Amino acid sequence: MRLLETEKLTKTFGGLTAVSQVDMHVDSGEILGLIGPNGAGKTTFFNLISGLYQPTAGEIIFQNQRVHGFKGYQMAEAGIARTFQNIRLLSSLSVLENVLLGSYTRGKAGLWGAILKGKRVRDEEKRVRQESMEQLELVGLQDYAHQPAGVLSYGQQRKLEIARALAIYPALLLLDEPTAGMNAEEVEEIMSLVRYLKSHNKTIVLIEHNMHLVMNLCERLIVFDHGEKVASGSPQEIQTNPLVIEAYLGKEGDDE
Amino acid sequence: MSKQIAVKGLEVSYGSVEAVKGIDLDVENGEIVTLIGANGAGKTSTLQAILGLERVKAGRVEYLGETITNQPTHRLVRRGLALVPEGRHVFPRLSVNDNLSLGAYTRSISKAELQRLKEKVFLLFPRLLERKQQMAGTLSGGEQQMLAIGRAMMLSPKVLLLDEPSMGLAPIVVKSIFQTLKRINEEEKLTILLVEQNAKMALGLAGRGYVMENGKIVLQGSTDILAHDPGVMKAYLGL
Amino acid sequence: MFWQQILNGLTLGSAYILIALGLTMVYGILNLLHFAHGTVYMVGAFSSMVAIIYLKLPFPLAFLLAMVLAGLVGILIERIAYRPLRNAHPINILISGIGITIILENLFRLFFGAQTRPFPNVNLSSKTYGLGNGLSITNFQIYILVTAVVLVGLLQILIKRTKVGTALVATSQDMKAAKLMGIDINRMVALTFFLGSALAAAAGTLVALYFNAIYPTMGSMPGLKAFSVVVLGGLGSIPGTIIGGLFLGVIESLGAGYVQTVIDANAIAFVILILVLLIKPTGLFGKKIEKV
């Protein structure tokens, strides 16, 4: 089933075209990888489908609904969650509070409700706390729940960001370079987390430079270059696509 | 061979967090030395501390046999110590040409000499010549990295420090940049200290290397040996 | 009448430009809102007065001395109130600037009293020249216009044509990279404060002469209005500031006659500012900032 589709999606900044006429789709339950050199428009593309940027032209269709012009919070409400390439945790808040924020869309309490704090608000607070702890357990950070997020190691911070995104209970999870700057062991942990999420029918799109991970994890790849989609296909097809090799991977052989 | 840079017992910290916990490191004349390790290991802090961009809490930094600990950056630059920073830091709203001129800011040289230096950079990176009048902010990541290196070369430095030149670049661009670094080292006999996360590329280029973890140096030696160390292979080469 | 108001507005706008350029430059290089800038304008006016009365200097020399003195005061303010706070919350910096304003205003009040003094006699009497069609201009207005053009021109030459100007631009674009070029950042910051403060002092002296009034809190309203000029121009853009200043001067001058019954001339600046920001939240010349 089609979960997300873009038609001729385009974003320009001033005279610069960062994303140009991209047609793509994501099916429910798949893991899709976006690769390509830096500045190719991958992160801009993420920003478009998570509503942080508004497209200059083109369409985004999510769950058969046109979501054109949706803001970030509306995309989140619709069920698209994301992490950031440069880790954006709220470092002075606790680990748990960060995840609680992720569950914002699944609460109802308003200002006056919070001040009066009736039974419904108390119950809701209890429920989201419990669910947030579950997300923390999933990524193995439950013991740090009450520490400030800033004290976590780099790898732990990435996991916390994923837990926070999962707390939205998203239909589509966008991971922007989830293993950047991690050592081999941490990369393995992220890979098994992604596999676990897949086995629970999550749909994931990820941007990644780690070819080992991309080739092993993704069912389908899309290659970006200069804002355009230059190729797509299975990892095997991409690895042998001459265009991709020339633009991005370099010739086999001089790699060793 | 003489020591260009010697670091002894270097410590750097941010508030209560110790980023560098007492390391020794030296770079001899004409060699390429690499400092590898994962993100947050303290590599960038080490480089920045050498160049006075971070405060050295304890220990000593020597340059050409003279102690330079905690000297202001601009003075060290004047003495021929150039750093190509992480994230490139080109001046985005200045042209490629102006960026290069600024590289020679501290040097009192004639216009002709300035021009000669620029031409040398254009020989190393012909792409920059094509984009001479373009604003640096509009260059691609790879071109910006070339500009950052070229700009540092305008100083005619005695030692070139590079912080993650491969970051965020396509493998094919990284290869080309590393080849140029090799050329610079061979042709100009320029001493290079290279900080990298991309251990594979770094170990391929450098003659000697240091492996950093959690603010400490855990391994050092010739890159041939490091590349075959089981620990390094597993942790950094993904083998 | 209309053209007369335009002319008056351009004069007023020139004074705004001279004050606001300092704020723009400081914002450009340090990203901070320099709240004590208005008092530097006051310091400039008082310095001219002291130089004329006590040092018996002729007006042009007193004018230059005031610019230098105010420039030094600007450097001192940066050292004391801003530099120690470079990594602090912007609100801390703002309050530190407000503190400096309170200190300087009260120091001058203690020395010179709170009352309004006339500008000392400099053998310059006000002359009015008719330009035809009922349009007229005073010699003081001419001084303000000419000084503004000359000073802004010199500043442009310094920034565009000299090596130190390029270094200044580089520092405002990327401070870390500027250091790596061997540029002494602290000197660039000091230079920025010096230039900006000297321009403010020039404005302070000329406006004091024009209105024949000097008092310790004279800088507070022009200082606040200069912020609206800077924001109108798009925070940190020098050409934007110049156009913003002229725009505000003219509108204020035209508007004063019509809305005076509801709102002071001083508040018009902010009504315009808010209207402009409603249409374009980054000011007239602001670059659209999209950051992720």
Place this chain on the structure above:
Amino acid sequence: MDSILNPYYLGIVVIVGIYVILALGLNIVTGFAGQVSLGHAAFYAIGAYTSAILSLQGHLIFWLALPAAAIVTWCTGIVLGLPSLRVKEDFLAIVTLGLGLIFQSLANNLKITGGALGLGSIPQPELFGEPMSNFSFAVMTWLFVALAAFVAWRALNSRVGRAWLAIREDELVADALGVNTTRLKVLAFALGALYAGVAGSLFAHYTTFISADSFGFNESATILSMIVLGGLGSIPGAVTGAILLALAPEVLRPLADYRMLIYGLLLVILMRYRPQGLFGRSKAIRDRYAKKWLKKGGPKHEAAGNRKTH
């Protein structure tokens, strides 16, 4: 006992209480939601004038005028917040500064506010048919203080409060997590305005005379200084900061002419040596701003994963 019930001291107690309410309100806007406002005194003025005009011309009793003032400031907060909060950070600081000056100017020129003369003979509140004593007024003021602190605390520790903190720390992330940032910022602005409205009403009916001079930029700057001194975002901090700075002019009164000079010096010294305020969580907030600085390439650290993206 005699000296404590002395009207002079009771007056100080009331005024300090009013400042605490003002500071608690601004703390919601600036401390919780991170929106710097340099025009808080505008809402203080709106509250005071609304309450005064309703009593003088509408003959409303204080107990109705105060809630009316609160509702009016809440609504004005929404009306002014919606457009102003579209602009960010430094722009917002200047816009709110402008709002403050515009309102002061209106108060100075409109007929209904008494123009430059101000409004006098504002009726004092009555309790059980008797005019309220200074002592009961002081007690009532501090009951409002307690209520204001309690409401702020409940709001902070809730779904809404967490959303505010998220906006303060990283607005873009808040957006990506499903927080309607515009709505939440306006909500904070309106609640802060409501606090100022209550404070304004209390002020008008206590002093019985108000004029535009009481609601200028200096007033806004003082309130902001109070919450920064206490530690942005901290409720005990806002209370302590307001008490200290509201008392400072009284304590420094013997120094006469040097009073304001010393006040200015205090501000500069405090910002230098205790920038996080008395109750501030120093590190975290400073780190965040260090990052902002870092984007410009200033000194400071490697901050794990501080990669530039676009």
